[in-house]
Amino acid sequence: MWRSRLTTVMVWAAGAFALALACGIPAVSNAVNESRAAGWTTTVLNPRITTNGIELTVTTAEPATQPSGSLGHESNRVVKFVVRALNRTDSSASGDFTIRMTSVAPTSPIARVMPVPTEIWKDSGTVVLDAGQSKTFTFTSPPLAEKRIFTLILAGGDQSIPMLTLSPQKNGAIAVNR
């Protein structure tokens, strides 16, 4: 008898515990859940901008570990990027985007900050998409030199977001940070 009562208590306790935790801990989408860590921040795995209802994201054509990893480009050190445009609205939509790459390196090991980055490459695209339709654009970067940081910036509408940071390593690999 007591065993059955104890089981009933445990079942109700487990249910109440799970429900209370579900209400007390917020869920995070499109992110590694670091919301419990100091700072309540997340790691956005796929930065995105939205212009005229069209969502724009950038990834490297070759997969890299997220949120940071490396690409094994041994020769030329060029990187291919894929810009993906997805119409999230329920009607057709159009928009323009610009993708550009900047390059920077410390002027001196004892400088306080890095100088203002220089733009080394730029391209753009226009998309016209039906509701829910998506389209991809592939771009190739110029050769990336060692000991510099390259930032890929995507702009659309009034938004401009640095999407990826690339830093070629001595061994020929290219470290990717988001």
Next chain:
Amino acid sequence: MSTRDRHIQVIGICVGLLAAAIVLAMTGERETNAKSGPMLSECDGRIRSIAIQYVRGADFAVPVYRQFLGELPADVIVYAVCPDRESFEELQSRLGTESSRKALPPRRLRAIVTGHPMTAWSRDRWISLWRGRRESAGTLVASRGENGGQIWPQRQGDERIAEDLARAIGRGTMRSGLYFDGGDFLADSRSVFIAPGAIARNVQHTCGDETELSEIVRRQLGLRPILLRDAPDHHAGMFMMAAGDGRVVVCDPKLAKGLLAPVELPGGADFSDSTQRRFDSVAAAATAAGYRVARIACVPACDGKTYITFVNGIIDERGGWRTIYMPVYRGQARLNAAGEGVWEKLGYRVVPIDVTSTFRYFGTLHCLVNVIEKD
């Protein structure tokens, strides 16, 4: 269902809720720094301790340290963070033996040897939080990662300074989930101004948008965030300073136009309309937030990072009086006097510190000196 069964259910629910409350309270304890106070104000309180960094050969920093530490009240504890003992001894020797108006008594410096590469710039490494009610000491908050650490070994080493320092002096430390340089944030007792660099490094990387970023900053630093999205692309402390009593001082290049003596700057002085608008946007944001704004002369160079600025100083408040250790520049007597005049008009005692040796490395006095604790 009998009354006894209902009681069993109620007991079960209570046990479950109690367990959940304990779990949430424990995880909440870890996720919050609510026990710490807000970010230290730039302009309020008496300075109790500061940190500087030094590496062998950082010649540019020595004249600034020598003047500043010579002027600083003797009761301020100075921690010198160095990569090795040799660097510390070189600093101590150069501060004590080179000709100076006031030689620094070597006993004032307390060495913290890290054993890893680093730069000589302390300000950007961490932010100090006031001690909370139940804390014996405040907390140092370090960035999630240093900008450029991937290719810059000294900067990578800088990432560890907050922990090195906190461990050595018995303070708490926290690694923020946000990317920032300490100089991206500038606080008084009610607000924290956020430079564009910190916005760009976090939106769509550590948070969804600016609203979310503001909320994170508010919770982590305990102050009202003011985003300076159109400000110059530099640290906040290079183009503005909190002056206390609801006042801020904001740089204004056009005030420097007629005062600048010939000087070689990278690309020349930048008095363009577009740059002026960026500085004006800071004044507008501060005004919109309810601050009274005083403008002060400033010369940004065309490289966007070299500034002749009079706001990148250290403020100490003692006995109701405020002193600013204000950067000044050799050969710029008229500009220096204009800068000094603004601070004096605000009721400050001005102690000039010649930063001619450092400003070409994109920072001046405050960039070299970080305040750990204030009363």
